Amino acid sequence: MSTTPPRASHASLVDFGRRHVTKGIGRQVEAVIEKGEGSYLTLGDGRKMLDFTCGIAVTNLGHCHPKVSAAAAEQCLKLVHGQCSIGFHEPYLQLIERLLPMMPHPSLDSFYFISSGSEAVEAAIKIARGVTGKQNIITMQGAYHGRTYGAMAVTKSKTGYSESFHPLMPGVFTAPFPFWHHFSLPPNTPTSELTSLCLNQLELLLQQQTAPKDTAAIIIEPVIGEGGYVPAPPEFLQGLREICDRENILLIIDEVQSGFLRTGKNFAVEYSGVKPDIMLVAKGLANGFPLSGVITRSELSDKLKPGSMGGTYAGNAVACAAAVATADAFKEENILENVNARSKELFAHLEPLRSTPAVLDIRGQGLMVAVEFASPTGTSPHDPLRNPNVPAKLSTRIAKRCQEKGMFILTTSAYEVVRFIPALNITAEDLKKGCDIFVESVEEIVKEG
Numbered sequence: 001m002s003t004t005p006p007r008a009s010h011a012s013l014v015d016f017g018r019r020h021v022t023k024g025i026g027r028q029v030e031a032v033i034e035k036g037e038g039s040y041l042t043l044g045d046g047r048k049m050l051d052f053t054c055g056i057a058v059t060n061l062g063h064c065h066p067k068v069s070a071a072a073a074e075q076c077l078k079l080v081h082g083q084c085s086i087g088f089h090e091p092y093l094q095l096i097e098r099l100l101p102m103m104p105h106p107s108l109d110s111f112y113f114i115s116s117g118s119e120a121v122e123a124a125i126k127i128a129r130g131v132t133g134k135q136n137i138i139t140m141q142g143a144y145h146g147r148t149y150g151a152m153a154v155t156k157s158k159t160g161y162s163e164s165f166h167p168l169m170p171g172v173f174t175a176p177f178p179f180w181h182h183f184s185l186p187p188n189t190p191t192s193e194l195t196s197l198c199l200n201q202l203e204l205l206l207q208q209q210t211a212p213k214d215t216a217a218i219i220i221e222p223v224i225g226e227g228g229y230v231p232a233p234p235e236f237l238q239g240l241r242e243i244c245d246r247e248n249i250l251l252i253i254d255e256v257q258s259g260f261l262r263t264g265k266n267f268a269v270e271y272s273g274v275k276p277d278i279m280l281v282a283k284g285l286a287n288g289f290p291l292s293g294v295i296t297r298s299e300l301s302d303k304l305k306p307g308s309m310g311g312t313y314a315g316n317a318v319a320c321a322a323a324v325a326t327a328d329a330f331k332e333e334n335i336l337e338n339v340n341a342r343s344k345e346l347f348a349h350l351e352p353l354r355s356t357p358a359v360l361d362i363r364g365q366g367l368m369v370a371v372e373f374a375s376p377t378g379t380s381p382h383d384p385l386r387n388p389n390v391p392a393k394l395s396t397r398i399a400k401r402c403q404e405k406g407m408f409i410l411t412t413s414a415y416e417v418v419r420f421i422p423a424l425n426i427t428a429e430d431l432k433k434g435c436d437i438f439v440e441s442v443e444e445i446v447k448e449g
């Protein structure tokens with residue numbers, strides 16, 4: 001006689017989850033995710049969903065990549081927890097070996113692994129303050145850096161992340177980011193115009209609000225992620241580098257979402273040729289295992305006192321082993337080639353939408369791409385880009401319709417933006433399938449009004 005208890009029904013599991021999982025978490029779907037395989041997720045109600053979210057840009061090699069899962073399983077039987085303050089462990093060192101040749105600049109040679117992107121942001125703020133002896137941090141309008149207190153303080157994409165949780169970490173100043181919509185300018189505004197506007201404002205910020213001698217660092221995503229999938233123009237990043245060099249300010253490049261081949265380069269900052277002083281990675285680093293990294297040059301990290309960094313789970317051995325296998329698979333499976341080939345196809349699939357009056361912009365790099373829709377209300381009655389002739393809430397309605405048709409896709413930012421973050425090894429067939437679902441959903445929702 002079997003002693004296995006009967007399995008709870010999917011409906012009862014969802015009901016249990018609804019009652020006992022914190023209301024602080026929002027969800028796309030009221031279902032249990034049972035299985036992940038490549039570009040697909042299977043839900044407990046039997047639905048097989050095409051996943052264009054990659055768990056928010058994490059499972060870059062698809063769900064449960066066989067080599068990554070096998071490396072983690074093998075490591076589980078050897079050493080799970082090799083605490084970083086007790087000694088080194090091999091996967092940690094192997095991972096550094098794999099990452100060194102991928103760095104956007106050879107000066108980035110000192111690694112500190114932790115678990116989440118927010119934790120990496122917190123550590124970068126600490127390091128910047130510690131090594132410069134200065135306190136203030138400049139962040140960008142529209143930036144997202146996480147939900148912990150320091151990370152939340154430098155997050156400026158939506159008030160929803162910090163609303164009712166103030167006061168935040170002091171010493172944070174916000175500079176404008178070259179995104180046309182922030183200035184109510186049309187989408188075809190030349191990036192050179194936006195760049196000089198923003199660099200000029202940053203210079204003013206340093207004269208009017210936070211003096212260079214009080215400013216430890218500027219933190220920026222090379223592609224603003226939760227702020228709308230807007231790549232920073234290379235000349236803007238180059239301008240930041242010049243200002244940082246001139247004023248002895250550190251440049252922190254947050255590649256948590258844009259890193260690891262996502263934009264068609266190893267790291268998005270490579271489009272500008274700019275050297276980060278500190279670079280942050282997470283998400284795609286370990287293809288789903290919780291791991292993040294703060295990477296800097298030894299000259300800076302040598303100034304840190306032993307014990308000032310660390311963490312119980314920092315650089316977990318299983319996560320590091322998964323990251324080593326991820327880095328190997330990037331090379332062995334020619335992932336970068338696939339990203340660039342699929343990226344061209346993605347833009348080609350979306351191109352016909354440009355003539356739809358409801359579509360404001362199609363933008364991005366590699367497989368980090370977004371479609372921005374117009375809105376009848378804009379962000380406020382003062383937004384001159386609002387368009388009373390288009391339906392309301394297009395991005396969320398389109399994402400929901402895609403879901404009804406069997407695909408997960410995410411919105412982003414305070415604007416009407418839908419973002420594409422498929423697996424970097426997605427096939428041409430699955431990419432086309434997802435784009436067809438999206439285009440069909442746009443047409444239906446626009447028609448419904």
Ligand SMILES: Cc1ncc(COP(=O)(O)O)c(C=O)c1O
Binds near residue numbers: 144225258
């Ligand atoms: C650019 C960027 N930085 C930091 C974070 C925070 O990472 P985590 O959610 O792992 O704390 C995110 C998360 O989306 C991100 O996109």
